[in-house]
Amino acid sequence: MKQRIENMDLKEKRVIVRCDYNVPIYNGKILDDTKIVASLETIRYLMKNNCKIIILSHLGKVKAEEDKRFNSLEIVAKRLQELVGRDVYFNHQILDPELPKRIDLMLPRDILMLENTRFLDVPNKLESNCDAQISSFFASLADVFVNDAFASSHRAHASVVGITKYIPSCIGFSVEKELAALDRFLKEPEHPFTVIMGGAKVEDKLELIKTLLPKCDHLLLAGGLANSFLKALNFNIGSSLATESSATIESLKQIMLEYREKLMLPLDAIVGSSYDENYTRYKRINEIGDNEVINDIAIKTLEKYKTAIEESKTIFLNGTMGIYEDIRYANGTKELLNSLKKQDAIKIAGGGDSVSAIKNMGFESAFTYLCVGGGATLEYLAKGHLVGIDNIMEASDIEVLDV
Ligand code: ADP
Ligand code: MG
Secondary structure, eight states, X not given: OBOBGXXXXXXXXXXXXXXXXXXXXXXXXXXXXXXXXXXXXXXXXXXXXXXXXXXXXXXXXXXXXXXXXXXXXXHHHHHHHHHHTSOEEEESOSSOTTHHHHHHHOOTTOEEEEXXXXXXXXXXXXXXXXXXXXXXXXXXXXXXXXEOOGGGTTSOOTTTTGGGGTSOEEEOHXXXXXXXXXXXXXXXXXXXXXXXXXXXXXXXXXXXXXXXXXXOSEEEEOHHHHHHHHHHTTOOOTTOOOOOOXXXXXXXXXXXXXXXXXXEOOSEEEEEXXXXXXXXXXXXXXXXXXXXXXXXXXXXXXXXXXXXXXXXXXXXXXXXXXXXXSGGGOHHHHHXXXXXXXXXXXXXXXXXXXXXXXXXXXXGGGOSEEOSOTHHHHXXXXXXXXXXXXXXXXXGGSOOOOO
């Protein structure tokens, strides 16, 4: 079992929390504050326990000095302040020698957010390389560490993994929820269990496909993933996105031999053209021309996939059915979501684009649970563990060696 926040003695302690505040920002405005809202349960719990709360998070990509200008967490501190209805103090300098003094002066329930941890990556990648000095500095600021950033838990970074080596650590409520939802359906899914996978690159999803196939009853494929399977079956997929690797094609052939009964592939498509942006047509899957590009699934495929959905008790969705960012190729995803909405089952979706498509198309309420972890969710499903959570065990689970 993972060490839960509710099993820790936190009363009046200094607690450092790793949050996932990697929110989308455009023109100086937060476009979606879901991640900030998701952290409130943990933060309010710490406030109830009269803790001094120190918050760490990363934001965006920080590869060079100039990236810092657009990736300050200060805007997030302001939004958090509005949400908790209490001052959220902000420290621009992370490795600030005055920090311990500042924390000493904090009152119980006070919140202090430090600047974007990835600022420490310029120039020496100290955060991302899990530098020991940075890790122990973070740990020196508090008595207890809470990992509430599921989406960063596949990264062995100082603020996620390094710090757990120095102070007692536990998982926060949002991490606990994500683990519970994934474990519940992955370990003992109610059958029939249908997995629906789309998206762009098959290589990104191959491990997950191999993990889920033995457990599921149906695997419905779409997107670039399905294109690669069709290519392995020698269909002409024209200029569609598909794997170029012969090793991957071999793997897909093996998968199809072993699991042919479970696999479903598209029967038809909405295609574009490799040279004419305005060209779009309906095509059966055996009629694709050399210059055509499969961009979405179409009616016959949706009808076939519906038959599997209608007999399912558990459904997991990852990846979109087509290039949903383009309105002309969003219909497959939308209609598939409509079928899912009508089906009474445990329905879970994971992956950054999938969850964002579900929200933008208004299907949030059709799901039992939407995973918050993006790539970390997929890695947990594929491997069954995450580097950022492995270290956080209950004391009773830690093996004591006889000497
Ligand atoms: P998630 O982020 O949920 O794991 P993916 O990133 O795998 O999902 O899938 C979404 C991406 O896949 C989108 O950017 C979409 O444009 C792309 N995609 C879906 N179908 C196709 C297709 N037929 N050809 C090219 N790209 C596709
Ligand atoms: Mg994606």
